Amino acid sequence: MKTKITDVAKQAGVSIATVSHVINGTRHVTDATRKKVEDAIHILDYSPDISARGLKTGKKNLVGLITPDLGNRFFSLILEEIEDELSLHGYNAVVVNTRENCNREVSGLKLLTSGITDGIIIASSFQNYRDIATYIPKGFPSVHIDRLPRGYQGDSVRVSSFSAVKEATADLLREGHIRIGYIASLARLSSTEERLQGYECALKEAGLSLDPALIKQGDSHSRSGYLCMQQLVEEGVRAVFISNSLMASGALTYLDNCGMRIGQDIQVASMRDYEWHRFQRESIRTVEQPGREMARLAARRILERIERPDEAGSEILLQATYHKEGEHSGTDNVFPVF
Amino acid sequence: MKTKITDVAKQAGVSIATVSHVINGTRHVTDATRKKVEDAIHILDYSPDISARGLKTGKKNLVGLITPDLGNRFFSLILEEIEDELSLHGYNAVVVNTRENCNREVSGLKLLTSGITDGIIIASSFQNYRDIATYIPKGFPSVHIDRLPRGYQGDSVRVSSFSAVKEATADLLREGHIRIGYIASLARLSSTEERLQGYECALKEAGLSLDPALIKQGDSHSRSGYLCMQQLVEEGVRAVFISNSLMASGALTYLDNCGMRIGQDIQVASMRDYEWHRFQRESIRTVEQPGREMARLAARRILERIERPDEAGSEILLQATYHKEGEHSGTDNVFPVF
DNA sequence: TTGTAAGCGTTATCAG
DNA sequence: CTGATAACGCTTACAA
Numbered sequence: 001m002k003t004k005i006t007d008v009a010k011q012a013g014v015s016i017a018t019v020s021h022v023i024n025g026t027r028h029v030t031d032a033t034r035k036k037v038e039d040a041i042h043i044l045d046y047s048p049d050i051s052a053r054g055l056k057t058g059k060k061n062l063v064g065l066i067t068p069d070l071g072n073r074f075f076s077l078i079l080e081e082i083e084d085e086l087s088l089h090g091y092n093a094v095v096v097n098t099r100e101n102c103n104r105e106v107s108g109l110k111l112l113t114s115g116i117t118d119g120i121i122i123a124s125s126f127q128n129y130r131d132i133a134t135y136i137p138k139g140f141p142s143v144h145i146d147r148l149p150r151g152y153q154g155d156s157v158r159v160s161s162f163s164a165v166k167e168a169t170a171d172l173l174r175e176g177h178i179r180i181g182y183i184a185s186l187a188r189l190s191s192t193e194e195r196l197q198g199y200e201c202a203l204k205e206a207g208l209s210l211d212p213a214l215i216k217q218g219d220s221h222s223r224s225g226y227l228c229m230q231q232l233v234e235e236g237v238r239a240v241f242i243s244n245s246l247m248a249s250g251a252l253t254y255l256d257n258c259g260m261r262i263g264q265d266i267q268v269a270s271m272r273d274y275e276w277h278r279f280q281r282e283s284i285r286t287v288e289q290p291g292r293e294m295a296r297l298a299a300r301r302i303l304e305r306i307e308r309p310d311e312a313g314s315e316i317l318l319q320a321t322y323h324k325e326g327e328h329s330g331t332d333n334v335f336p337v338f
Numbered sequence: 339m340k341t342k343i344t345d346v347a348k349q350a351g352v353s354i355a356t357v358s359h360v361i362n363g364t365r366h367v368t369d370a371t372r373k374k375v376e377d378a379i380h381i382l383d384y385s386p387d388i389s390a391r392g393l394k395t396g397k398k399n400l401v402g403l404i405t406p407d408l409g410n411r412f413f414s415l416i417l418e419e420i421e422d423e424l425s426l427h428g429y430n431a432v433v434v435n436t437r438e439n440c441n442r443e444v445s446g447l448k449l450l451t452s453g454i455t456d457g458i459i460i461a462s463s464f465q466n467y468r469d470i471a472t473y474i475p476k477g478f479p480s481v482h483i484d485r486l487p488r489g490y491q492g493d494s495v496r497v498s499s500f501s502a503v504k505e506a507t508a509d510l511l512r513e514g515h516i517r518i519g520y521i522a523s524l525a526r527l528s529s530t531e532e533r534l535q536g537y538e539c540a541l542k543e544a545g546l547s548l549d550p551a552l553i554k555q556g557d558s559h560s561r562s563g564y565l566c567m568q569q570l571v572e573e574g575v576r577a578v579f580i581s582n583s584l585m586a587s588g589a590l591t592y593l594d595n596c597g598m599r600i601g602q603d604i605q606v607a608s609m610r611d612y613e614w615h616r617f618q619r620e621s622i623r624t625v626e627q628p629g630r631e632m633a634r635l636a637a638r639r640i641l642e643r644i645e646r647p648d649e650a651g652s653e654i655l656l657q658a659t660y661h662k663e664g665e666h667s668g669t670d671n672v673f674p675v676f
Numbered sequence: 677t678t679g680t681a682a683g684c685g686t687t688a689t690c691a692g
Numbered sequence: 693c694t695g696a697t698a699a700c701g702c703t704t705a706c707a708a
Contacts, residue, residue, distance in 0.1 A: 002475050004701060015679045020703060027704095030677065045475060051389045051398075051453035052701035055684045060389075062449070064432075070417060076408045079435060087442075092449050094402075094432040097417060104425075111400070111430050115389035115685085116454055134383060137340050342685060353695045358687060366693070390685035393700045453701085680707075685700105692695080 003044045012040035023048060054115070063302055064112030065095045066105060066122040069220070072246050074273035074291060075123065078145070081295035082121060089303055091118075100125045100186065100220070109135040113142075118306045121298050124149050127188035141305040143313075145298045148190045154313030155305055157298040161191065161271065161320040164287040165198030168269045168322050169241060171285065173206045177239035177267065181232035183251060185220040185244045195243045195271070195287075218247050225250030233258065239267040245276060248284075272323075286323050294318055341382045350378035361386060392453070401640055402450030403433045404443060404460040407558070410584050412611035412629060413461065416483070419633035420459060427641055429456075438463045438524065438558070447473040451480075456644045459636050462487050465526035479643040481651075483636045486528045492651030493643055495636040499529065499609065499658040502625040503536030506607045506660050507579060509623065511544045515577035515605065519570035521589060523558040523581045533581045533609070533625075556585050563588030571596065577605040583614060586622075610661075624661050632656055 009016040014033055021027045022037045029037075040046070054060040063086060067075045083093045094117070096108035105125055109132060112120050119141030126132050129152035136142055143155040172180050182199050185192045200210060216231055218224035225247025232240055233254070242248040248270040252262065260266050263283025272286035297316055305313070347354040352371055359365045360375045367375075378384070392398040401424060405413045421431045432455070434446035443463055447470060450458050457479030464470050467490035474480055481493040510518050520537050523530045538548060554569055556562035563585030570578055571592070580586040586608040590600065598604050601621025610624035635654055643651070 002478070005703095006701080016702080017679060017681095017704080018677090021678090024703080028677070033678080045472065047448060047452050047473075047475070049393070049453035049701055050449070052393050052684090053703070055387070055390050055393055055686085055701080056703045058684080070408050070414045070433075071411060073409060076414065076435075079408060080437065083435060083442075087445075092434070092445065094434060094449075095408075096430070096432060097414075097421060099418065104421075107425075107430065110385060111388070111432075114385050115387035135385075137383065137385070140340070343687095344685085354685090355687085355695060355697095356693090359694090362687080364687085368693070371694080387685050390700090391687070393685080393702090394687045396700080678708085680705105682703105682705085684702085687699090689698080690696085692693100 002049070003046045005046070005048065007044055008037065008040045008046045011044055012036040051116070060116060060118050061090060062092050062094060062117045063299075063306075064108075064117040064120040065093055066098060066108050066112065066120060066124070067095060068098050068100045068105075068123055068125050070095070070097045072220070072273075073276075074245065074289075077274050078123075078291055078295040081292045082299045085296050085299035086303070091303070098125060102126060102131075106132065106135055113137055113140050119143075119302045121145055121302050123147055125186075125188070129153075139309055141302060141309055143298050143301045143305065145294060146191065148315075150190070155301050155315075156313075157294050157301060157316040157318070158191070159289050159291075159294055159318040159320050161195045161287055161289065162198040162201075164320040164322040165195045165241065165243075165271075166202045167198075168285055168287055169199045169202035170206070171322070171324070172239045172241070172267055172269060173202060173208075175239075175267070178208065179211065179214060179235075179237055179239070181235065181237035181240035182215045183218050183225060183228040183232070183240065183242045183247055184215060185218055185247065187217060192243065199241055218243075220244055220246060222246045222250030222253070226254045229254040230258075233260065233266075238265070240269070242268070242270040244271050245273040249276070252282075271320075287320050288323060289320050290318050340387070341384045343384070343386065345382055346375065346378045346384045349382055350374040389454070398454060398456050399428060400430050400432060400455045401637075401644075402446075402455040402458040403431055404436060404446050404450065404458060404462070405433060406436050406438045406443075406461055406463050408433070408435045410558070410611075411614075412583065412627075415612050416461075416629055416633040419630045420637045423634050423637035424641070429641070436463060440464060440469075444470065444473055451475055451478050457481075457640045459483055459640050461485055463524075463526070467491075477647055479640060479647055481636050481639045481643065483632060484529065486653075488528070493639050493653075494651075495632050495639060495654040495656070496529070497627050497629075497632055497656040497658050499533045499625055499627065500536040500539075502658040502660040503533045503579065503581075503609075504540045505536075506623055506625055507537045507540035508544070509660070509662070510577045510579070510605055510607060511540060511546075513577075513605070516546065517549065517552060517573075517575055517577070519573065519575035519578035520553045521556050521563060521566040521570070521578065521580045521585055522553060523556055523585065525555060530581065537579055556581075558582055558584060560584045560588030560591070564592045567592040568596075571598065571604075576603070578607070580606070580608040582609050583611040587614075590620075609658075625658050626661060627658050628656050 005016045005019050008019045019037050022029055022034050070076050086093050098104040121143050123146045126149045129149040145157050148156055184196055216228035218228050229251035242251050262268050269285040272288045343354045343357050346357045357375050360367055360372050408414050424431050436442040459481050461484045464487045467487040483495050486494055522534055554566035556566050567589035580589050600606050607623040610626045
């Protein structure tokens, strides 16, 4: 049996109110009684039931985080950054990992919105907001991060990669590549769509038409990067854009395996979601996302919303940046994250 | 304002007891009233406050997970496996990421043991159990995984690498290597200690004395793997054992950078905590941990303990296995996890 | 300076 | 078959 506040009160010979007040420092008590209470707490190893406290006060000092893939360094990095920012303000964070599975996302959502947290930060796997809207109580503090389900109106923080991807593609075109392969990430995500549009727009402006055979649909994991790259090489492609780092890892593995030299036999451009040594060591052009900044902003935003739930939400939009080889930011980190 | 059970009762024109009972299917109601209640729930978008429910019932259907490093694929893999097993039994999982920081571990422990979960699974960063014992209420269902703080007596699941590491080291010795480098992981962990003992034991049995200069202390991250490997190479070492995969990644990066060929210029043996393509493609000997199995067992054990809190806890001990090059298990996965 | 008691949103035990 | 009501462990007026 876990000890409760009444046990402490009995042990200390005071009322439960007094115990509560010394714990929370919420009114003055004499040094003598304070000591008695503190001793009792120590003897009984008491710690308050935060669930009961939350029920009474409506405050939990906890924010929930729903992330699609903790095995992806991009998201675990975001998680770490959010944790840091929240703990600066006395909040804890708990995570639910959905693995891009919509059912798991729904059950995580139900869990985190039904009384244990003050608010949530979510990177949703859903394409349309209406499919999850039911599970987020109206007015419940929440900010969407990285991905924006269609139709969502409230708080969000994301980074636009459109311009940077377009620039990267244009750069490859400028060097004379006509047939540029594209490895796309999970189809239903807003980020996926936007990056692809950057690619398409660059082609269009160069007066080229889209070749569907050069656009391969991956699933954001390294395995699909490998397979898509294989197909593209068989198509005879000599330049490629890869729309996330995990798939880039798989793609590079394929190129290694078949002996193609990056920067020589084939030109590679890729999203760079996090520090990774191969990006430093090889001739890879990258589109960098300010992931940490996005995370910080999301954390601050959820805290604002928890404090002022009635204010209207809004979107924060950051920009990704294009880097030619050797121009990576954060080059102090030449070590693989992995 | 979140809708509560009284709102639903009012809307449906029944008592709150009835609402509760249709939600939980805990007594018979006529189809007519059931319908009224269900409609009301739907209209109002009601979902029960699990915190209040937990307060009343003492059941949360939630287990907390405390993990030291979600950026390490070893742990995110364990997390995924635990999630799967728990959800099979109707439980959810929430994670707290400590990043090997003892303060964060303590605050996570306080959070998860004080009313929101039914039990916890923890991979602790503490060396001695007494330093966290205060924060785990006596009798609170908990199982330790992967690492065993000194003095802990209850439920735990871990894998012993002693024999396998010894075997790996002996193998290198057998091939004529006398000066075998060792890159150790975080010093305070039981797993670190045990692996090092495997190495030392092999040397001793070969009649060799320990050379402290060949044992480098890392911190379990890839960066330290890089640096330690650099030092060892400067020591003139031509064979090395690396005691976790993350550090192996860093170490291999160093070897790449200075042009040393693995399996030729230097022999590498390493813990293999998860599937990783370089282990498949290069001449690296590995000591494999059954991480997924460990996770499954831990999940089942915590469920048992939640159901029967009074039974005595016990230790489950798995064995790591030594593999020479090309003998890796799970070779269907030739893709990098990363 | 301290204690009593109401109430947070549920479930469960009674009656009806 | 359904409705009042006590209780879960806590915080917080309100009293003393």
